[in-house]
Amino acid sequence: MAVALAIKDPNREKALIQRRAISFFMLTVLCVGVLVARFVQLQIFDHESYQSRSDKNRIQVQPLAPPRGLIFDTNGVLLADNRPSSALGIVVERVDEIDVVIAQLRDVIALSDDQVERFREAQKRTRRPGAAVIIADNLSDRDIAALAVNRHRISGVEVITQLQRYYPEGAIAAHAVGSVRRMTERDLQEQDKAVYRASQFIGKRGVEAYYEQVLRGQPGFQRVETDAHGRIRKVIDIEPPTLGQNLTLYLDARLQQAAVEALGARRGAIVALDPKTGGVLALVSKPSYDPNQFIIGMSDSEFRKLSESVYVPLFNRATNGQYAPGSIFKPIVGLAGIASGAMQWDTEIDDRGSFRLPGGEREYRDWSWTIDNAGGQGLVDLRRAIYRSSNVYFYDVASRLDVGYLSELAADFGLGKNLAVDISEASRGLVPDAEWKLGTKGEKWYQGDSVNMGIGQGDLLVTPLQVATYAAMLANRGKIVRPQMAQVRDRDRGNEIYPTQSSQFARLTHDDWVNTIAAMEDVVHLGGQGFRGNGTAWAYIGQDISYRMAGKSGTAQVVEIRQGEEYNEEELSEFRRKHAWFMAFAPVDDPQIAIAVLVENGGGGSSVAAPVARKVLDSYLDSP
Amino acid sequence: MSSDFQRQLPTGRNIQQDGWLYKVHLDPMLLTLVCLVLGFGLMVLYSAAGDQAGLFDAQVRRVLAAMAVLVIAAQLPPGVYLRWAPFVYVLGLLLLVLVLLVGIKVKGSQRWLEIPGLLRFQPSELMKIAVPMALAWYLQQRVLPPSPKHVFYSLVIIALPAVAIAAQPDLGTSILVAGAGLAVLLLAGLSWRYLVYASVMIAAAAPLLWQFALQGYQRQRIITLFDPDRDPLGAGWNIMQSTTAIGSGGVFGKGLLQGTQSHLDFLPEARTDFIIAVVGEELGLVGVIFLLLLYLCIIARGLVLAVSAQSTFARLFAGALTLTFFIYLFVNIAMVSGLLPVVGVPLPLVSYGGTSIITLMASFGIIMSMRTHKAW
Secondary structure, three states: OHHHHHOOOHHHHHHHHHHHHHHHHHHHHHHHHHHHHHHHHHHHHOHHHHHHHHHHHHEEEEEEOOOOOOEEOOOOOEEEEEEEEEEEEEOHHHOOOHHHHHHHHHHHOOOOHHHHHHHHHHHHOOOOOOOOEEEEOOOOHHHHHHHHHHOOOOOOEEEEEEEEEEOOOHHHHHHHHOOEEEOOHHHHHHOOHHHHOOOOEEEOOHHHHHOHHHHOOEOEEEEEEEOOOOOEEEEEEEEOOEOOOOEEEOOOHHHHHHHHHHHOOOOEEEEEEOOOOOEEEEEEEEOOOOOHHHHHOOOHHHHHHHHHOOOOOOOOHHHHOOEOOHHHHHHHHHHHHHHHOOOOOOOOEEEOOEEOOOOOOOOEEOOOOOOOOOOOOEEEOHHHHHHOOOHHHHHHHHHOOOHHHHHHHHHHOOOOOOOOOOOOOOOOOEOOOHHHHHHHHOOOOOHHHHHHHHOOOOOOEEOHHHHHHHHHHHHOOOOOOOOEOEOOOHHHHOOOOOOOOOOHHHHOOHHHHHHHHHHHHHHHHOOOOOOOOOOOOHHHHHOOOOOOOEEEEEEEOOOOOOOOOOOOHHHOOHHHOOEEEEEEEEOOOOOOEEEEEEEOOOOOHHHHHHHHHHHHHHHHHHOO | OOHHHHHHOOOOOOHHHHHHHHHOOOOHHHHHHHHHHHHHHHHHHHHHHOOOHHHHHHHHHHHHHHHHHHHHHHHOOHHHHHHHHHHHHHHHHHHHHHHHHHOEEEOOEEEEEEEOOOEEEOHHHHHHHHHHHHHHHHHHOOOOOOOHHHHHHHHHHHHHHHHHHHOOOOHHHHHHHHHHHHHHHHHOOOOHHHHHHHHHHHHHHHHHHHHHHOOHHHHHHHHHHHOHHHOOOOOOHHHHHHHHHHHHHOOOOOOOOOOHHHHOOOOOOOOOOOHHHHHHHHHHHHHHHHHHHHHHHHHHHHHHHHHOOOOHHHHHHHHHHHHHHHHHHHHHHHHHOOOOOOOOOOOOOOOOOOHHHHHHHHHHHHHHHHHHOOOO
């Protein structure tokens, strides 16, 4: 055999190759059969599952953010607008090396370490698959152009343009309108995810927060075909979002501006109400901040400057600043005295500059008290006690008054509670009474407490908003009003109506209101009476006034002055000086506006706060 | 010459009857089939190219150039190939060594040689022809079936370039080159038992190969084959997207230019290695079977031409080239449809790219040459 094999036989070899070729061909057919079987499996048996997989690949449901309702002032001036803003996002799933992409982006646009850090945080949070994670906000036109040019180089990034809140008035109306803030993880947990799936911002302060549900609208959806890079190729169908409702406020942007200017560089707050409706015409808290910064985003140091400033610009003094009312509380004390029958309008006392409780050691002083005991207002009745702001008179009234009457009447004016219809975060202040003192301090109510309360000191705390409401009720001759920001009918809101059954107001006659207002008119207009005869504010605001204003000043102590010491403003540090108050309404016959002005650590109410109030009222009443 | 055989194969016609094309050494049937596949390929590529129309034009130019290469290759008589076989092989081997030394790296593999400003080519591509040619040359001098000694030398002839190419690394081409060589051996009558033994040995050595022979990414590709969902955005992405494209095509496909997987860039390498997925998505099972039938016809015609060639060298050479073509398409389609791990093998005559088309068309030219030239 070996010999036979050694001989080359062309025919045998040809036959061998033929056989092999046939075998190979059969093998080939077999293999092609396997391939066909595989394609039959994929394209017939598993077709539907691959079809849906292919659709899931390309078709995405995207939520569409609803444009937020706009906010206007009473004259149609825009207070909160929406503006298109472009953000840069990275679709993490479509990117191999995040670091490489970030490095590439940094060649094109400026990215701070801060932004990159925030991006990395956001990247860790749960999100819809395929949703872009924002790395840079508020791209400039230049950035957008630069990104468009380099788009082919950098995959997995997209520019997302959305409407974003813009506050044209900036810091001027910040505390009045409130603002939206970027939604946090916690917001998302607390809120309805379906409603906020497309939103990045949520109302966090003021009107924006209270009317969030009205303003926010409902998101829409669109089904889009996207390519593998997440870019939209075409929109398949669209369900448009429901626009948020617009809101018109009572706020008057011009008056707001005037109030801001009137307060100038001082710290403090101004609240102006329409006494008829309770509509908030102006609401100023200074220092303020630019709410747009929270939307555009700011650096950590900028934010720290805002949040850690000793002047607390983020704090809304108008609604949440709680201060002793000082002498602006006196009309309430007087009315409580009348209502309780403790005294009459013509009851006179001799004010010698200081007051002692019967058998008491402590000397309560008038504001006009001097160390040589030459102060005092002389013989005062209630009217004179108000326009001269006699401490001694109100010490006397308060000492003879059950504190229950006083605190109930104060509550009727809205002190110690939040009467506001749509300012839910407003502070309640504090109107102390015997029950409160026992509960909080564990002490019984002393007569001395009443005496202190008689001049608006002690534990009594009020907010500028409450004082403005109080002024509005005086202007209304006792008709109750509730402050409110937005011109929305009550039935849309469904809030409970303020209960009036136990009102102390019922004990007061129309004459009581008229007399009180007349006394407050004297505060401003009674002049030329010589030493210790003029209204306390006359010298500062009453001499050249073209309309009739009723007002009351107050100067609230921040620190207690010990017995036998004189108050020396020069020696006190900035934050220990007295607060200056002025409340007023005008015109007296047909009140259009009621106002409260507080100047923190400003000094005298008549000299500091009253001129501010006058400027605001001038601007409102003199404007065409 | 067995006249019996000619009667058995109805396609094997008399040389004299084949008209003018035969005078220029072209086989009309094989040429027609090849042109049909090329036309089909251009049609699919036109769709896959999408808005990049330049790609299509470039491919048309390459196809025309490759056609010229086919015609030229067909003109060289088998004797020329026989004489040059050992030299071409040795030259190819030297070039492969050169590639490993001074080759150009593209995408992590060192596959190219460049004469700056003049040309740039892959010597491994040459080996797809040179290895079967050298083996056919070697074995035609021996008695067939080859003795174990000659089988051993043959294996050495195959192994040298295969290892050099695998080292680039270019596993796909290495498989094709080794496959071409083994095809020659098997055509020459190597007992099938050897194939069985080899398979058993490879299976036994698999754990060792896994540990030492495979690169990390190659291991990953094998894992992916069995569990593509394991890393759907990474290694599994390609195969998941290609099976999705094919599966979503259904029986009749989404229509030419309508494939969402390919046109929305979900399918990677849609114009090159993964183009069969575009066929599956846009033309459906019908399109795929049509293409497979065309391929099968080419193989049948190639084998017929091979066995009816004039010499053992010609038969072995032409047969091996035909079988290489088959390995090409099988590996590619099995890989894209998720039957084999991903290796870089293009779909013959259809995938975008010049190198493989030119080599393949040269092969078809050679197959035609082996049959159409008179005995020498």
